[in-house]
Amino acid sequence: MRIKIRSIIPYLWFKFNTKQIILFIICLVIILIDIIININKWQNRFKYSNKNSKLLYLKTNELNFYNDPILSQRQFDIVLSYYSEDIDIVAQYIRYLKNISNIEKLNPRVIVYNKNSNINNQVLKLLLDADIIQLLPNLGREGGTYLYHIINNYHIIANHTLFSQAGVEGITDRGLADWYFDRLEKQFNSSVGYMPLVTNIMISNYDCDSHITGNFPRMSQLWAMLEQSLCPPGGQAVAFRGQFLVSSKRIQNRPLSVYKYIYDLITANSSHWLHRDLRSLIFKSTPDNPIFGHVVERIWTILFKCFKSDLHDRCRRRECACFDES
Numbered sequence: 001m002r003i004k005i006r007s008i009i010p011y012l013w014f015k016f017n018t019k020q021i022i023l024f025i026i027c028l029v030i031i032l033i034d035i036i037i038n039i040n041k042w043q044n045r046f047k048y049s050n051k052n053s054k055l056l057y058l059k060t061n062e063l064n065f066y067n068d069p070i071l072s073q074r075q076f077d078i079v080l081s082y083y084s085e086d087i088d089i090v091a092q093y094i095r096y097l098k099n100i101s102n103i104e105k106l107n108p109r110v111i112v113y114n115k116n117s118n119i120n121n122q123v124l125k126l127l128l129d130a131d132i133i134q135l136l137p138n139l140g141r142e143g144g145t146y147l148y149h150i151i152n153n154y155h156i157i158a159n160h161t162l163f164s165q166a167g168v169e170g171i172t173d174r175g176l177a178d179w180y181f182d183r184l185e186k187q188f189n190s191s192v193g194y195m196p197l198v199t200n201i202m203i204s205n206y207d208c209d210s211h212i213t214g215n216f217p218r219m220s221q222l223w224a225m226l227e228q229s230l231c232p233p234g235g236q237a238v239a240f241r242g243q244f245l246v247s248s249k250r251i252q253n254r255p256l257s258v259y260k261y262i263y264d265l266i267t268a269n270s271s272h273w274l275h276r277d278l279r280s281l282i283f284k285s286t287p288d289n290p291i292f293g294h295v296v297e298r299i300w301t302i303l304f305k306c307f308k309s310d311l312h313d314r315c316r317r318r319e320c321a322c323f324d325e326s
């Protein structure tokens with residue numbers, strides 16, 4: 001028997017009053033929103049069907065907590081923040097980075113911070129061919145990871161560090177995207193102080209706290225703290241997505257206490273007042289995804305003094321960096 005939609009609709013109207021129908025539609029919308037919010041989680045669950053991913057979740061008692069010490073200063077460190085990103089893509093990314101001749105000649109060291117305690121640290125180290133692996137609690141997004149690295153290695157920080165999320169920006173099947181390759185191979189040299197490593201569209205000017213993509217509370221407070229002046233009219237250049245290269249000079253140009261203070265805030269537990277900052281009505285601030293983490297994602301240009309409003313233009317002209325005096 002076939003049911004004709006046309007014949008059902010009048011029946012619905014007859015059977016239910018307007019209030020009930022509106023309620024029904026509201027329920028539908030809520031379910032839809034829930035599906036949209038959760039779709040990311042489901043996708044992540046299905047992504048790990050390949051053999052390397054299964055290895056990653058091998059259970060062992062003590063090996064998950066295996067940590068390598070960082071003992072010496074190097075010329076070039078690649079620091080990655082990992083949670084559960086596709087392991088084959090991340091391994092490929094590391095190979096691409098190390099294969100760039102301008103980087104290769106600096107004998108780069110790969111340091112991976114794993115923020116997922118379900119993952120076997122030693123397997124992760126092997127699969128990524130990392131030199132150093134450390135487990136961190138899953139707090140404060142990638143900003144928490146980078147600050148942890150800076151704080152714990154402040155005095156032996158590499159001459160240049162490339163910080164990156166494992167969910168990479170700028171990778172293709174054949175290698176790094178053209179703009180990424182160009183920056184590392186052609187624009188990077190030993191006097192680079194800070195260089196954003198995201199596409200030009202992710203580099204724009206903020207009016208202190210505000211930007212068309214949303215409101216980022218506390219940015220102007222951080223500005224005031226770091227620059228000892230109010231955030232000026234005209235705001236600052238921001239490169240978001242947490243991928244950049246920075247020199248030891250620029251890192252050490254700020255006192256260790258500044259990094260420690262921001263680290264304490266970004267890893268604060270859920271009773272901290274910072275979690276009550278408002279970004280949007282649906283955003284819920286939690287210690288693993290604090291609203292302040294999204295703010296810190298946008299303060300690196302201020303921390304490393306590369307915030308002049310022409311940054312976007314310079315990146316388009318392929319002069320995408322601020323340089324240290326040599």
Ligand SMILES: *[C@@H]1O[C@H](CO)[C@@H](O)[C@H](O)[C@H]1NC(C)=O
Pocket residue numbers: 095096099101175
């Ligand atoms: C490494 O780079 C060279 C060119 O510089 C390229 O021919 C080669 O395919 C690259 N290898 C990998 C594994 O990306």
Ligand SMILES: *[C@@H]1O[C@H](CO)[C@@H](O)[C@H](O)[C@H]1NC(C)=O
Pocket residue numbers: 075159190248
């Ligand atoms: C790297 O930094 C160290 C200490 O800051 C310095 O002695 C060394 O000359 C630097 N290396 C290069 C190649 O600039």
Ligand SMILES: *[C@@H]1O[C@H](CO)[C@@H](O)[C@H](O)[C@H]1NC(C)=O
Pocket residue numbers: 189190191192323326
């Ligand atoms: C690095 O590149 C910049 C911009 O092209 C240039 O001004 C600077 O002299 C270069 N530094 C070195 C050490 O080559």
Ligand SMILES: *[C@@H]1O[C@H](CO)[C@@H](O)[C@H](O)[C@H]1NC(C)=O
Pocket residue numbers: 269270271272
């Ligand atoms: C949260 O942090 C504060 C300050 O560091 C501390 O006093 C409090 O006990 C913590 N609460 C929880 C639930 O861990």
